[in-house]
Amino acid sequence: MKQLNHLPSLNALKAFEAASRHLNFKLAAEELRVTQSAIAQHIRRLEEELGLKLFERQAKGVNLTANGRKYAASITQAFNLIHEATQSFYYSNQQITISVTPTFAAKWLIPRLSQFTQSHPDIDLQILATERISHFQNDGVDLAIRYGKPPFGAGLNTELLIQDTFIAVASPELMNTDQPYLDIQSLDQFTLLHDAHNLWTHFIEKLKSQHTQNLFKNIRFNQTSLAIDAAIAAQGITLTHPIFVNSELASGTLVKVFPQELVMETGFYLVYPRHPVGVKALSEVRHWLFMQFDQI
Template structure:
């Protein structure tokens, strides 16, 4: 038994018929198809001749489908939709990659850089999983993680240093308008200190001023570093933050450094991924993240 389809009418004629049936107007059909109105009418006449039935009633100001036309258009539309879906299925689908990060890293470092990446790599579909919970590569379907810590992170994992934790003190220029940065821990107590979950302020004060903080400090605490940074931008106080997280805000004048001191952190930011997971898409993302971190280091003042 032959699997060949039966006799098919002109596929171009069927396409013109579908558009004309949708508009019930040859002029509008011609505008959608980018051909002349006469060409549309000619295609319809040819299809009607080929089928041996009349598909349209030509009324004074519009068209109307005949009974045969109404019955035929439903099957023609289904057939064209099947062809369209089959054609779309032949196109290469974007490669989906899931990146696990902390919420603060995602909002203050990664997301501002994504437009550049997506414009150059339209074949990659990134999914950002922003959570403070340590994601599982298998259970959560994670391809690449940005982790704050110290290696080793686990057996079978590849690791690459993205950037070091360098903590600096920043605030809105409005907060220091007309004044100088506090030179003692007691003077710092006149300002509101913005804390995140790391609570680096006691260590920073001791390192920078050479004394343990004795004064009573006003403070606001946030569970996310990014929220503390946004509060600083809004002029609500001074925040300690990773220099990489606030570099763009400093460059664009939303924040200023008030001390030259840089405090290294107990941990750094690393790219982590399963050794066995090798793909061109994954290597492209790793190389891009590494390059972005390198460019930021080169832009940083010495």
């Protein structure tokens, strides 16, 4: 390794750190919002400056060399220290930023915020509602509620909040029947409201129906909350997790259409860095979230 009298470029170090986590220049470029060629150029110049090889280029990505792994561990630790030092200014007010999907924010979290502020007046909760997977360091996120299956990334704690279960719901105005549940054979009389999960085919298979998806009228939404709102407006039947419609089911605004439920291997997970900043406030928010799910 060359003897350096100065630090390498910060942009080059950022590119290397991101690439070392993803082991993929394209994903590193997407995270840093630069081009893939820019990442490759930064890495090449860093290798030239250090006088050693950091990555082994392969057909399906890259792997770190022994020197690369050693350097990545130190650089990641250095960036974590910078992040913690910067974030420490914000934690004097006990601010916690939580990343959730727009549907989770609108249908589950927001109705419970008054409970949180009453029990934790010393914590400022900042909600980042986005369909994009937030990056903890770059976006200043402390906690994330992510949908799917782990793992969600290296260096992250992952805890299951609730397993995925889907039920079919509709407005009682649309159903217009004295029967508690709909006959599966009459399902093709209704419009199926889809969200991004697009699980109607799986649900119909569970009902052991001979129908195919082509027999149904369909309306598709990119967010679950929109499909739920359409169901409330008697536009059709949607599949959703019960946690998003508990109040509507309790008030009778929505009714369960079939007794069957579709259980999936996915779920909602609480995700956060293994070495978080503001541990006390984060622990209190984490405890409150689990308390809420324990009551479901």
